[in-house]
Amino acid sequence: MIPPALVVSHETRQRVLRWIALIITALALFYAGNFVWQKIGPHKISGAPFTTQSVNDLTANFIHRQGQLRRGNNEFLIEFRNAQDQLVDVGNVKFDMDMNMPGMQMHSGGTIERTNTAGRYRAKIKIDMAGDWNAKISFDGPHGKGQSSFSVTAK
Known part of the structure; x- marks a missing residue:
């Protein structure tokens, strides 16, 4: 006991x-x-750029985890680099995509967020249809104003 x-x-x-x-x-x-x-939470995005564009005296690299944009929700990085390959803060960035088809026009505007690294931006965009799109990137900030239009294909 x-x-x-x-x-x-x-x-x-x-x-x-x-x-x-x-x-x-x-x-x-x-x-x-x-x-x-x-x-x-935010996913790490790395890889080779799916497209590279010149905007004024800067190079804009577009980096997608899968190597290209796809139909549906996309999240990718936009990097702005100078001639010395250094990242450059460009201020406010805007990214839009348009698809012109007979009888209708599709528009998709991206949401751009700054990252903790100057010159690197996280972009989110929803693409409703696979095919060739006309993209437009523009910025306004400490490095001045700039814009570029180019074609991009979504799978």
């Missing part, structure tokens, strides 16, 4: 169980939040 002095009271057992449940819940929330952040 166990002496009564060594037996833990019912209240103490309940308090310990509540603390254990609280710690397990906090850990589960932390790991669930981390998992969700990895799924919906």
